[in-house]
Amino acid sequence: MSSNTPIHVLVTDQDFDLAAEYASARADSENPGAIVMFTGLVREVLGEAASAEQTLTLEHYPGMTQKALLDIAEQAASRWPLQCIRVVHRVGTMEPGEQIVLVLSSSAHRHAAFESAEFIMDYLKTSAPFWKKQVRGNESYWVDSRESDYRALERWQQKSGSAR
Amino acid sequence: MLKINYFASVREQTGSSSENLELPAGVHTVGELANWLATRGPAWEILQSQTDVLVAVNQAVSPRSQTLGPDDEVAFFPPMTGG
Numbered sequence: 157m158s159s160n161t162p163i164h165v166l167v168t169d170q171d172f173d174l175a176a177e178y179a180s181a182r183a184d185s186e187n188p189g190a191i192v193m194f195t196g197l198v199r200e201v202l203g204e205a206a207s208a209e210q211t212l213t214l215e216h217y218p219g220m221t222q223k224a225l226l227d228i229a230e231q232a233a234s235r236w237p238l239q240c241i242r243v244v245h246r247v248g249t250m251e252p253g254e255q256i257v258l259v260l261s262s263s264a265h266r267h268a269a270f271e272s273a274e275f276i277m278d279y280l281k282t283s284a285p286f287w288k289k290q291v292r293g294n295e296s297y298w299v300d301s302r303e304s305d306y307r308a309l310e311r312w313q314q315k316s317g318s319a320r
Numbered sequence: 321m322l323k324i325n326y327f328a329s330v331r332e333q334t335g336s337s338s339e340n341l342e343l344p345a346g347v348h349t350v351g352e353l354a355n356w357l358a359t360r361g362p363a364w365e366i367l368q369s370q371t372d373v374l375v376a377v378n379q380a381v382s383p384r385s386q387t388l389g390p391d392d393e394v395a396f397f398p399p400m401t402g403g
Contacts, residue, residue, distance in 0.1 A: 196403055214402070215327060215328050216402075217325065217327055217376070217395060217397065219379050219393070220379035220380075223379055223380075245402065256403075257403050277403055280403050281401070281402055281403040282399070283381070284400060284402045285327070285400055285402075286400055286402025286403070287328035287397065287400065287402075288401045288402070298328055298398065299401045300399075300401070301399035301400065301401050
């Protein structure tokens with residue numbers, strides 16, 4: 157599973173600059189016709205305690221995280237004709253509205269760029285060693301994994317080998 | 321020495337983030353290691369749950385049947401929730 161697609165993966169406790177990431181993706185791509193940029197944001201949890209101060213803390217497995225993200229990006233690069241992939245994932249404590257994850261994917265045509273960005277996000281949710289802890293006022297809890305995230309993965313496994 | 325890491329809710333429940341351990345006698349697989357650790361007490365029994373706790377060996381997610389080497393890095397953690 158190797159490709160010549162430039163892949164850039166970063167795990168960081170710092171915020172990222174969308175314009176700079178986009179410019180890098182563009183510079184890394186040879187002759188792009190489509191660039192898809194997905195940004196995940198920390199959402200405010202609504203409910204009875206909504207007025208309490210909220211934070212989201214991302215824990216990860218330092219040795220494994222980078223490897224897992226790289227593996228996911230390489231799977232995407234072997235499945236679609238991509239010109240570059242960039243993945244940035246934050247760790248540490250964030251507040252609602254902050255950027256948490258970025259996926260950039262470029263290709264000659266839009267379908268490959270759209271699909272590969274979605275594929276990377278779907279795999280990242282369930283296969284990269286990150287864990288979310290939600291804090292609201294005095295209470296905190298670990299966010300549960302979602303059945304729907306696993307169903308999203310199955311979709312790609314069924315499509316395997318198609319969709320160019 | 322085995323290096324064992326515990327993450328997120330599993331770290332909090334066991335009260336341990338990492339430890340070094342000689343591969344115990346009679347332990348050959350990930351599943352057997354989980355059973356061995358579970359004998360430490362109720363807080364450790366969670367490790368035996370295949371749905372609540374995943375395992376990585378040498379930083380790759382692995383089945384409970386995975387054979388362990390004496391210097392492997394093992395990690396126990398809940399299902400991942402990134403993104």
